[in-house]
Amino acid sequence: MLEIGTLKLKNWLIMAPMSGITNFPFRLIAKRAGAGLVTTEMVSAMGLTRNHERTFRYLSSSPEERPLSVQIFGSDPHVMAMATEIVVEAGADIVDINMGCPARKVVKTGAGGALLRAPDKVKGIISAVRKACPVPLTVKIRSGWSPGQTVACETARIIEGCGADAVTIHPRFVTQGFSGNADWEIISKIKAQSRIPVIGNGDVSDPPRALAMKRETGCDGVMIGRGAIGNPWIFKQILDLEKGLEPTTPELSERKAIILEHFRLLSDLMGEKRASKVMRGFLLWYTKGLPHSSRFRGSFTGIKDFNTMITAMDSYFITLTGSSEIPISKTNSMDYQIFQHETRAGRER
Template sequence: MRRLEAGSPSGIGLIIHAAVAHRPRSSRDSMHDDENVLCGTMQIGAVTVDPPVVMAPMAGVTDGPFLSVVSRFGVGMVTSEMMSAEGCRRKDPSAERILAVPARVSVPTAIQIFGAHPEVMGDAARAAEDRGAAVIDINAGCPVRKIVRQGAGAALLLDPDRLMRLVETVKRAVSIPVTVKTRLGWDKNTLNVLDVCRRLERAGADAVTVHARTARQIYSGQADWTWIGELKRELSIPVIGNGDVTSPSDFFRMKSQTGCDAVMIGRGALGNPWLFQVIAQLCRPQRAEAPRPQWEDFRRTVHELAEMFIQEKPKAIGALKKHLVWYTKGCPNASVWRYRLMSAPDGASLLNVFDAYVLELAASQADVLTCKVRDNGLAQEHL
């Protein structure tokens, strides 16, 4: 697997060439502006997502510290971790932390809510709008048992009538766009995403995001992007594709193969906000290119995240270790240092170990983008 050499003809240049040559044209695209040739923008109601790449909601991950960092790297929109509508009604501290996210980021923020009771969901949506959310996203895809047992998340794929009532109620409750994130179906025998999303459009959803796996798959197997293309052909509202996008090549390949309006990235962005930076530059090559990151930039980014994390979640040292381990992915000699990071007894020791690793990386003359951002062959496939 080749590494992406940012700015080189064999790396970014080839990806751009392939993306332009093979990107499907649509009457919705703004093709008269050279900056929009590669990606266009996505419009959800009055919200412009530019570039059309979205940070996915991830429970226990996309919190205030994480999104504060990611939002500075060129992502078009970010999505909060899912907020319990019931928890919002009870004014749980966890809900309050999620409601505070829009004030901390510099790009449009979708607050994702989950629940099974329309009026409670409507109240949660109003609370999110009041706190600055640009979009309300309804979770209709989470396969986690404790969510499904409540009749929420992926359970709504088994009860589409309830899902439609939730969407209709939330739409009446707020003036901002309402979207739904869902999956292909409950399992391989109930692939009802086309019917569900047609009904969601009629119920008033402003856009849909589809993780191209079933609920039963969770993250196993390969995401089936053909369903995203089917939805794009069926619906008039924006379709956001999700599943197995971990590189700029994957981003353009999903756009090319499915015609989706935007791409949502989850696991591929863990410990890697530079993925969004490279995609943004590829989408807008005529704009001033962000400076190429050095290892000191890498270290400062991690420290910014860690310091916010320690201040806000001082007892969650295990979760912080996971974040730092994610940042080592793709870097030389990472396995040795991951063990040392996981063995650190506290936050200060953890950062000291990480700083020592960064010194080693800098001395090795490895390149940040070469380590963190992969080109997995879209250019070679199409040229």
């Protein structure tokens, strides 16, 4: 079990924040598939404090996915503290600060990965957020800004010194993006010096790699990003492997039920038309490695409505199984409840 501050998680596996990916439908699927903690995509602290409606949409969540970690980014301690109050009010069980994002639009404002070049700002932000944050606080960092400038250990010391409850390290440099390999040695070094839990992240693409990261680095938790896209069952597979059980891949019928559920949740969140567009991307991942998947994905181009997409999916899966079992359009979706958060201005209207 992994404990972050006062929060006891059901296991040591964490779904990584991924912008454009880890919205509430994705997180709910990951949670049902066994993740101990799920994280929102990064949310702009400035957007929250300025009451931008679009930014508030990132806070849509469901009680079933809790505990929920909400990741915020920004470069101004005061704004970050205000954003913390907003996300806690909206139901965050953990507040996570992004100190690793390499996106140009983020680093040019001095936020995300740019903070790794500004230790005083790191101190200022974490101290201000800590004061405003009644729930556990975590910080996610990279190795440093660019190769030759490793600051992860010093930064982790500052993070712990300022009262954060855990640190997550994705050991690549900001300028590297996703190229090269994650340097797990840095996770080991941070673990060796820290009293707070250390969460390792980077290149866990299959269940054996998750166990290897834990064993080799001694980290307390493992965060998984790309390895869970279209492959949410990785969480249960890891937990099975840890217990000495053979990890199993879901039957086709289970896989298609998950795809459909994902689609339904997306449609409820963003409407059918947009969900169809977003789902096309996910289908690439969900059907990766299955027979004739590229032909099937090609057949999706141009489809904009839910029913046509479901019919196409049904016929693909029937081709795969060679059976006339229940089409996915007839399977039951699980009940869930969704909380959407209005901007403060919206509520005051």
